[in-house]
Amino acid sequence: MPEQLWLPGLEAPPTPTDGLFFAVFPDTNTAAGIAKFAQQLCTEARVRSKPLAANRLHVTLRHLGNFAGGLPDQLVDAVKQAAASLALAPFTVEFDAVVSFSKRPRPGPAVLVGEDGVRGLHVLHDTLEVALKNAGFEPGPEFTPHVTLAYGMPWAERRPAEPACWNVREFALVHSLLGRTKHVVLARWPLAGGV
Secondary structure: OOOOOOOOOOOOOOOOOEEEEEEEOOOHHHHHHHHHHHHHHHHHHOOOOOEOOHHHOOEEEEEEEEEOOOOOHHHHHHHHHHHHOOOOOOEEEEEEEEEEOOOOOOOEEEEEEOOHHHHHHHHHHHHHHHHHHHOOOOOOOOOOOOEEEEEEEOOOOOEEEEEEEEEEOEEEEEEEEOOOOEEEEEEEEEOOOOO
């Protein structure tokens, strides 16, 4: 049997197993309503896609990376310290439209978005970015507040949706077990201060 050619430094990188991100979750009743709406979208589109479960619905404030073999403890500690420095008051959020997050005409995620109703999320995100920058982190990508409803959905024009509203009283640091559709909340911070 011939030997396989091996070149040092050209090994495939390890497959990521763990993700880390900051998120805001809807309350239980709002999440149930959003999940029902997502199911309706999947049914209307006649696709095999399944909506996200109500307990997985969230707004990602800041993705912090994907890692192989577990989360780096030093990183987790650093982002926890940065998050603990925030002092913001609770606010209300409202998503009132559904849109495709894909290039036309390719299938992709269907998501809830909003205009004026998501301003509080922008303030929370921007404040968190400042805290992370002060802790030595590079700036994150552009922030577009959204709630993913389902993946593999046909492309569609933006359209109005029945508003999904809730009071944001906290944000969380989440460990995503990649490929296992499981999120574990590592820490939560209440919004109790003033701007």
